[in-house]
Amino acid sequence: MRYPASALLLAALLAQPAGAQPAGPGGVADKVAAVQRGLAGLLDRAGEALHANDRFAATEALNEARHLGYFATHAWGVRGQARDAFRGADESVREARHLLQNGRPEAAADTLLAAASSLGRERLDRTAQDPSPPTAPELREMAGRTVLSADGKGLGEVSGVAGGDGGLALMVGSGGMLGFGEETWTVPAEAVLLGERYVVVVGGGPAS
Numbered sequence: 001m002r003y004p005a006s007a008l009l010l011a012a013l014l015a016q017p018a019g020a021q022p023a024g025p026g027g028v029a030d031k032v033a034a035v036q037r038g039l040a041g042l043l044d045r046a047g048e049a050l051h052a053n054d055r056f057a058a059t060e061a062l063n064e065a066r067h068l069g070y071f072a073t074h075a076w077g078v079r080g081q082a083r084d085a086f087r088g089a090d091e092s093v094r095e096a097r098h099l100l101q102n103g104r105p106e107a108a109a110d111t112l113l114a115a116a117s118s119l120g121r122e123r124l125d126r127t128a129q130d131p132s133p134p135t136a137p138e139l140r141e142m143a144g145r146t147v148l149s150a151d152g153k154g155l156g157e158v159s160g161v162a163g164g165d166g167g168l169a170l171m172v173g174s175g176g177m178l179g180f181g182e183e184t185w186t187v188p189a190e191a192v193l194l195g196e197r198y199v200v201v202v203g204g205g206p207a208s
Contacts, residue, residue: 011024028077031150031202032124035075035167036082039068039089040120047112050105058105061102062112064152065093065199069150074196076138082124089119119198136161136168142199147172147187150202158199162186170199 046061069090073083092115099108139161147170148153156174163169169186193200 003139007117028193029124030201031191032072032075032078032082034150034194034202035068035072035200036085036119036122036124038109038149039065039072039086040116042068042152043089043092043112043116043119047109050100050112052110058109062093062100064095065089066097067092067146068148068152068200071193071198071200073194074192075200076134076185078193085119085122085124085181089115123191134168134192136163138194139168139170139189142194145197145199147199150200153175155201156183159184172201 042061042065046058046065049055049058049061069086072078072086073090076102078086092111096108096111096115099105099111142158143160145158147158149155152186156172158170159173160171161168162171168189170189171184171186173184175183187201191202193202
């Protein structure tokens with residue numbers, strides 16, 4: 001699986017030794033807010049691309065929004081009003097894809113832009129999020145899962161868990177073939193959100 005150069009650059013910037021303190025937000029609520037901004041940005045980018053008749057850019061943004069939207073509605077520690085807000089955005093992505101398949105790009109664009117505006121204005125309930133950091137068994141359960149940035153870019157896959165006096169970290173690998181040439185780095189456990197199919201890395205907000 002290949003990843004964009006921008007995604008690999010972001011990953012390199014996020015890479016820290018297992019014992020390092022995370023540079024990004026430590027609380028789940030802050031990480032959820034970063035995913036909120038990232039998903040709203042993707043919805044807006046896809047809608048604007050459709051209005052500009054740039055189907056390639058729109059498809060790319062929609063695919064990233066689909067993955068990030070699924071993650072957000074199934075992320076561990078995200079509940080209540082926050083989950084409802086993400087579920088609404090995820091439904092808008094699916095509706096827009098359906099409209100595109102039926103030859104209605106303008107309607108799809110309007111749906112995405114409305115969803116971006118709604119999600120961007122939403123004030124998520126910070127007290128509803130689970131503040132507990134991931135445990136070692138939870139991190140080990142993530143092995144093989146796709147790692148995304150907070151704005152939906154694919155960064156690689158979880159290849160293991162590292163630990164030391166400074167705390168736990170996920171090992172993430174990308175690139176290479178059949179185990180050769182793969183690049184591996186570590187991400188502090190405090191800088192990730194875990195989910196059903198994905199792990200999201202939050203290192204100070206959505207990637208630009």
